[in-house]
Amino acid sequence: MNLSHKAARAAFGTAVDAALKYVNKDREKNLLKLVDLAEKFMGDAFKKESYDGTRKLIQNPDGKWMEFVNRTLEELNPNVVKMTALNLGFEAAFCGTKKIRQARTIYNCNIPWLILLDPTSACNLKCVGCWAAEYGYKLGMTYEQLDNIITQGKKLGVYFYMYTGGEPLVRKADIIRICKKHHDCAFHAFTNGTLVDDAFCEEMEKVGNLSLSLSLEGFEKVNDERRGKGVFQKVMTAMDTLRRHGQLFGTSICYTRANLYTVTSDEFLDMIIEKGCRFTWYFHYMPVGKDAAVDLLPTKEQREYMYHRVREIRAPEGGKPIYAMDFQNDGEFVGGCIAGGRNYLHINANGDVEPCVFIHYSSANIKEVSLLEALKQPLFKAYRDNQPFSDNHLKPCPMLENPEILLRMVKNTGAKSTDLQSPEPIEDLYKKCRPYADNWKVKANELWDSNPHHVTTGYQNYKDSTEYQNYKES
Numbered sequence: 001m002n003l004s005h006k007a008a009r010a011a012f013g014t015a016v017d018a019a020l021k022y023v024n025k026d027r028e029k030n031l032l033k034l035v036d037l038a039e040k041f042m043g044d045a046f047k048k049e050s051y052d053g054t055r056k057l058i059q060n061p062d063g064k065w066m067e068f069v070n071r072t073l074e075e076l077n078p079n080v081v082k083m084t085a086l087n088l089g090f091e092a093a094f095c096g097t098k099k100i101r102q103a104r105t106i107y108n109c110n111i112p113w114l115i116l117l118d119p120t121s122a123c124n125l126k127c128v129g130c131w132a133a134e135y136g137y138k139l140g141m142t143y144e145q146l147d148n149i150i151t152q153g154k155k156l157g158v159y160f161y162m163y164t165g166g167e168p169l170v171r172k173a174d175i176i177r178i179c180k181k182h183h184d185c186a187f188h189a190f191t192n193g194t195l196v197d198d199a200f201c202e203e204m205e206k207v208g209n210l211s212l213s214l215s216l217e218g219f220e221k222v223n224d225e226r227r228g229k230g231v232f233q234k235v236m237t238a239m240d241t242l243r244r245h246g247q248l249f250g251t252s253i254c255y256t257r258a259n260l261y262t263v264t265s266d267e268f269l270d271m272i273i274e275k276g277c278r279f280t281w282y283f284h285y286m287p288v289g290k291d292a293a294v295d296l297l298p299t300k301e302q303r304e305y306m307y308h309r310v311r312e313i314r315a316p317e318g319g320k321p322i323y324a325m326d327f328q329n330d331g332e333f334v335g336g337c338i339a340g341g342r343n344y345l346h347i348n349a350n351g352d353v354e355p356c357v358f359i360h361y362s363s364a365n366i367k368e369v370s371l372l373e374a375l376k377q378p379l380f381k382a383y384r385d386n387q388p389f390s391d392n393h394l395k396p397c398p399m400l401e402n403p404e405i406l407l408r409m410v411k412n413t414g415a416k417s418t419d420l421q422s423p424e425p426i427e428d429l430y431k432k433c434r435p436y437a438d439n440w441k442v443k444a445n446e447l448w449d450s451n452p453h454h455v456t457t458g459y460q461n462y463k464d465s466t467e468y469q470n471y472k473e474s
Contacts, residue, residue, distance in 0.1 A: 100156065163175065172203075189213070196212070197241065337388060379410065
């Protein structure tokens with residue numbers, strides 16, 4: 001960091017410390033000061049309406065989301081709160097975003113806001129249907145390789161890194177070491193939760209810049225049928241441990257035709273909220289891999305239910321005090337597909353730089369090329385040229401809802417299958433997704449056309465930007 005950046009970060013940190021010190025004495029007053037501080041430092045990084053909306057929320061002490069904020073402030077470790085504000089707020093959302101926009105113009109390619117990494121293919125479980133359970137746990141990146149990726153990413157403005165696997169906490173010593181070295185970055189790990197213990201939580205307290213999402217399939221019977229006997233109770237114990245140490249965590253849930261209603265039920269949500277979860281990621285089941293069970297894909301009626309249910313859960317009134325996100329049905333808020341380096345990419349345990357964690361095709365390996373060279377690979381350029389893949393952002397994905405586009409991009413760019421178990425020809429993946437896409441299309445169009453208030457400006461603003469026009473002209 002240069003001196004001016006260090007000074008700005010220090011000033012922001014001091015102001016956060018001061019506000020947090022007195023937040024319990026006059027919460028409304030001091031939270032409003034934090035919003036003023038954010039607006040002063042971040043300015044037009046967010047619209048004025050966003051700052052005003054936050055102020056309005058704070059001034060409604062009996063509202064659902066203010067109760068959520070109060071509970072969070074009372075239960076989280078102060079260092080976790082401060083480091084989240086500094087790294088996700090000041091570094092990633094403010095400084096990083098500005099740097100990323102400049103880099104996109106300079107290099108004429110997508111530059112992501114976050115990078116998803118697989119430190120290892122190893123896992124301590126053998127879940128039914130998971131490739132890691134079959135592959136042999138042989139692949140992984142060294143500490144030095146992970147460090148190098150993050151160092152390169154920061155030069156481009158990337159300050160947010162997520163881990164998946166395998167089971168990333170098999171490498172928890174290296175993960176904590178990375179957190180210490182890159183103390184200006186935010187880190188998040190998707191984990192099965194069984195390796196969480198007091199010693200690890202104590203390390204998380206010290207660094208303050210690592211949060212977790214714990215995987216669940218539903219309640220105990222269904223969860224353990226896939227993940228193994230006793231795993232559900234281990235996850236519940238992990239949540240208790242994380243909560244006791246004041247950690248920020250949530251759940252990661254793959255919804256299928258079989259478990260969709262359970263994992264969105266009041267009973268299930270009440271359980272994870274009581275355990276201390278602040279958020280829940282919902283991931284639509286993807287038929288990736290030669291042996292993928294296509295019959296687990298949600299029906300169009302279930303997909304429509306998820307569209308409405310997630311919005312109901314996080315509504316200002318009613319619902320539940322937990323922030324729910326559904327990538328497949330929340331495309332309108334991010335302008336469609338965010339993969340291919342537009343806002344995120346995936347690097348697997350073999351080092352293959354893929355457009356998405358669910359799309360296993362690439363022509364670049366991070367062990368052979370730089371991060372910037374990987375971002376300039378033909379497949380990623382094809383992503384940029386074709387995004388958004390549909391004007392209806394309820395059909396965001398080039399694989400699930402627009403499989404003809406992924407078929408064309410992979411064939412035209414010469415990208416190869418990176419599937420770590422058994423390479424899957426793009427034609428086979430296309431055939432699995434085509435019926436789903438055709439079935440969902442009519443309902444997706446009905447939902448999109450019936451709501452005139454969709455948030456569609458995000459990607460259009462990007463399309464109209466100087467950086468995008470310079471790219472198109474080049």
